[in-house]
Amino acid sequence: MTDITTVDPLITETADRLLSQTCDHESIQRAEAEGGAPEIWDAFAETGFPWISISEEAGGSGGSLLDALEVLRLVGYHAAPIPAAENGVLAGWLLGASKQEIPSGIATVVPSPGSQVTGILSGDEVVVTGVAERVPWARAAEKIVVLLEIDSTNFVASIDQDLCEVKPMTNMAGEPRDTVSFNDVKVAACPAEPGVSPESFRFRGALSRSALMAGAIEKMSQLTVTYTNDRIQFGRPVAKFQAVQQHLVWGAQDAALARMAAETAAREANRGDALFEIAAAKLISNQAAARATKACHQAHGAMGMTQEYPLHHLSRRLWSWRKEYGGDAEWSRWLGEVAVAQGADALYPLITGGSSTLR
Amino acid sequence: MVENILHRRSLDASASQNALIGRVLREYIVPDLYPFAIGLGMVGPALLAHGTVEQQEEWLRPIASGTAVWCQMFSEPEAGSDLANVALSARQDGEEWLIEGQKTWTSRAMWADWAICLARTDPNQPKHKGLTMFAIPMEASGVEVRPLMQMNRDAHFSEVFISNARISDKWRIGEIGEGWRVAMTVLAHERAGGGSRGGGDGSARGSQLPSWIADIQTLNDLSSIQREDISAVYSHDTVSRWTSQRAADEARVSGAPGPAGSGAKLRTVRSYKGRARLSNLSAGAHGMLESGHGYIEVMTAPSMSIRGGTDEIQRNILGERVLGLPGEPRLDREAPWNESRKGLL
Numbered sequence: 001m002t003d004i005t006t007v008d009p010l011i012t013e014t015a016d017r018l019l020s021q022t023c024d025h026e027s028i029q030r031a032e033a034e035g036g037a038p039e040i041w042d043a044f045a046e047t048g049f050p051w052i053s054i055s056e057e058a059g060g061s062g063g064s065l066l067d068a069l070e071v072l073r074l075v076g077y078h079a080a081p082i083p084a085a086e087n088g089v090l091a092g093w094l095l096g097a098s099k100q101e102i103p104s105g106i107a108t109v110v111p112s113p114g115s116q117v118t119g120i121l122s123g124d125e126v127v128v129t130g131v132a133e134r135v136p137w138a139r140a141a142e143k144i145v146v147l148l149e150i151d152s153t154n155f156v157a158s159i160d161q162d163l164c165e166v167k168p169m170t171n172m173a174g175e176p177r178d179t180v181s182f183n184d185v186k187v188a189a190c191p192a193e194p195g196v197s198p199e200s201f202r203f204r205g206a207l208s209r210s211a212l213m214a215g216a217i218e219k220m221s222q223l224t225v226t227y228t229n230d231r232i233q234f235g236r237p238v239a240k241f242q243a244v245q246q247h248l249v250w251g252a253q254d255a256a257l258a259r260m261a262a263e264t265a266a267r268e269a270n271r272g273d274a275l276f277e278i279a280a281a282k283l284i285s286n287q288a289a290a291r292a293t294k295a296c297h298q299a300h301g302a303m304g305m306t307q308e309y310p311l312h313h314l315s316r317r318l319w320s321w322r323k324e325y326g327g328d329a330e331w332s333r334w335l336g337e338v339a340v341a342q343g344a345d346a347l348y349p350l351i352t353g354g355s356s357t358l359r
Numbered sequence: 360m361v362e363n364i365l366h367r368r369s370l371d372a373s374a375s376q377n378a379l380i381g382r383v384l385r386e387y388i389v390p391d392l393y394p395f396a397i398g399l400g401m402v403g404p405a406l407l408a409h410g411t412v413e414q415q416e417e418w419l420r421p422i423a424s425g426t427a428v429w430c431q432m433f434s435e436p437e438a439g440s441d442l443a444n445v446a447l448s449a450r451q452d453g454e455e456w457l458i459e460g461q462k463t464w465t466s467r468a469m470w471a472d473w474a475i476c477l478a479r480t481d482p483n484q485p486k487h488k489g490l491t492m493f494a495i496p497m498e499a500s501g502v503e504v505r506p507l508m509q510m511n512r513d514a515h516f517s518e519v520f521i522s523n524a525r526i527s528d529k530w531r532i533g534e535i536g537e538g539w540r541v542a543m544t545v546l547a548h549e550r551a552g553g554g555s556r557g558g559g560d561g562s563a564r565g566s567q568l569p570s571w572i573a574d575i576q577t578l579n580d581l582s583s584i585q586r587e588d589i590s591a592v593y594s595h596d597t598v599s600r601w602t603s604q605r606a607a608d609e610a611r612v613s614g615a616p617g618p619a620g621s622g623a624k625l626r627t628v629r630s631y632k633g634r635a636r637l638s639n640l641s642a643g644a645h646g647m648l649e650s651g652h653g654y655i656e657v658m659t660a661p662s663m664s665i666r667g668g669t670d671e672i673q674r675n676i677l678g679e680r681v682l683g684l685p686g687e688p689r690l691d692r693e694a695p696w697n698e699s700r701k702g703l704l
């Protein structure tokens with residue numbers, strides 16, 4: 001836990017430059033058709049970006065969680081077709097927290113184990129069984145990491161991908177979300193540090209998605225402003241019609257809102273647990289994504305519906321990410337339950353003070 | 360409208376019998392008439408209103424029987440909402456017309472036999488005046504169809520490039536220079552929904568749960584919030600169907616669909632979006648997968664408020680023609696098209 005509250009500007013600059021050079025319309029389309037973009041990942045990995053926030057002793061690149069989330073925001077902004085969130089902030093975190101080696105290849109995570117994937121202890125090994133759905137980029141991973149709760153202790157299983165059966169599936173954006181079967185796979189039993197639990201993992205997943213979504217909404221809003229200023233109908237740019245301007249304002253508001261919420265949650269999470277801020281950020285990003293995709297598509301007319309124009313790289317990612325690590329109902333319910341449990345007098349302090357009032 | 364065509368050219372059914380057939384059809388889940396929708400719902404009625412007897416004899420029966428598929432070549436790269444800005448040119452050459460230009464977003468173009476095509480025949484006239492409507496056989500030489508992939512991974516619309524195609528004058532629909540009037544008839548029928556509706560989703564029978572709700576029910580136990588959401592969409596759907604029915608009845612009496620069709624289009628779009636949202640939301644994270652509920656519908660939904668005239672354009676029509684609000688400034692209305700297209704504003 002650190003008190004760093006700013007991102008190293010060099011990280012923003014380098015990541016932005018690298019991703020804008022590698023993630024153009026053609027490379028993103030190709031990644032979707034081919035189920036991955038190894039060349040983009042290699043360029044990204046060469047800089048050490050996938051391992052930011054994992055300490056150097058643990059085999060990572062160092063840097064804070066705040067830095068890692070800033071990179072994720074840019075990954076979302078450029079619709080980069082790579083497992084950036086999975087590798088560092090999620091799998092890397094679990095591996096670091098269980099003193100396991102960080103692989104040089106891609107590490108991904110099983111998003112919601114529990115009922116789907118279970119483990120039993122056998123000596124100093126865990127036997128992992130079950131079928132996990134929607135595992136990001138499992139087909140390209142070296143390790144598939146699973147957080148397992150066994151007899152009230154949390155273990156992190158780091159499983160060689162070639163010991164698993166991987167069935168390729170994709171989400172709306174054409175990103176790999178594979179089905180992975182574990183048939184009694186044996187791996188070393190590595191207990192996780194205190195603070196690592198299915199609950200904290202789910203919050204961390206939500207945090208990663210909020211950062212990605214904030215970036216994607218921002219880019220979508222910018223694309224829409226540019227397009228509607230260039231597109232002429234009835235002798236003038238369609239951006240001159242007030243009905244279109246309303247769409248543009250929705251897009252811009254939602255971009256600002258999602259980014260503010262994601263950054264607040266990132267800053268708090270960098271300091272300690274940030275349950276309230278993360279829950280709020282994921283809910284806000286989900287709702288902002290729904291409104292902004294609607295507004296930006298409407299302002300684009302038919303052009304936005306084609307694969308040839310890049311809007312869909314962002315909108316389809318947002319529709320998918322909106323569903324990962326908690327939809328609107330889940331986070332609304334969580335926030336509602338917390339607020340009710342604190343009581344009426346604690347509501348305002350909760351809203352203004354956030355998670356610090358819950359500790 | 361399918362009923363009208365049947366009435367005029369083959370089966371001898373009365374208008375009220377036709378209405379009855381429509382109502383019964385909607386009680387059942389019957390195949391989608393999508394491939395035939397332009398012919399049945401839009402071209403057929405436009406031929407009845409503007410076509411010659413010979414054209415009606417030639418085209419209506421194949422439309423009604425489904426042997427001829429039609430597509431609608433209106434939109435162009437520079438003519439979307441501003442449809443009157445069409446640039447595709449048709450030049451008369453004796454008994455023929457020479458067609459040159461590009462259309463875009465043409466749904467069904469890859470498998471259509473015929474296109475109803477809006478063309479500019481006189482660029483020196485103001486933009487609404489120099490237009491003429493044609494029927495173009497899709498296999499005519501010089502017509503090239505290039506499918507475009509949509510974000511929902513469907514390739515149902517295309518760019519159509521036409522260079523030096525020769526079209527017989529007997530395929531001109533309506534008078535020279537009257538293309539805008541014919542286009543308005545086509546669009547009014549498109550908005551009103553015409554024959555595009557096949558059957559319903561079974562809901563009109565009352566005793567049967569609409570299939571989209573039954574589907575959601577299989578996904579999870581419905582929370583009270585979901586029930587409320589579903590009820591809201593269901594009520595909107597039902598009222599919308601009644602209102603569209605009333606508009607259709609009015610259209611039958613007056614002989615032509617009016618601006619009420621714009622209201623019908625807005626409501627139908629809202630219903631589609633509501634159903635897509637609810638079934639996809641109910642599927643949770645699974646809904647983002649290829650096999651997920653509402654997966655295709657979520658990626659199709661944004662196009663619903665764009666195709667057939669955007670929501671904004673429908674509201675402009677309602678504002679100006681139903682509410683009588685002042686129109687938008689249209690400085691290019693009277694200027695010759697070949698000048699106004701360079702931009703007057």
Ligand SMILES: Cc1cc2nc3c(=O)[nH]c(=O)nc-3n(C[C@H](O)[C@H](O)[C@H](O)COP(=O)(O)OP(=O)(O)OC[C@H]3O[C@@H](n4cnc5c(N)ncnc54)[C@H](O)[C@@H]3O)c2cc1C
Pocket residue numbers: 231233234238241243244298299300301302303305430431432433434438439440441463464465466467516662665666667668669670671672675687
């Ligand atoms: C799936 C699909 C299928 C289609 N199939 C066909 C087909 O078969 N045949 C065919 O001819 N066309 C077809 N179209 C094209 C469709 O008719 C046009 O997309 C539509 O008319 C809008 O034009 P546009 O896409 O150029 O948007 P634009 O006109 O560029 O509009 C962009 C934005 O500006 C807004 N805007 C424009 N003018 C105004 C105004 N005056 N006031 C307020 N807002 C305004 C629009 O509402 C929209 O939000 C299809 C489109 C789609 C998406």
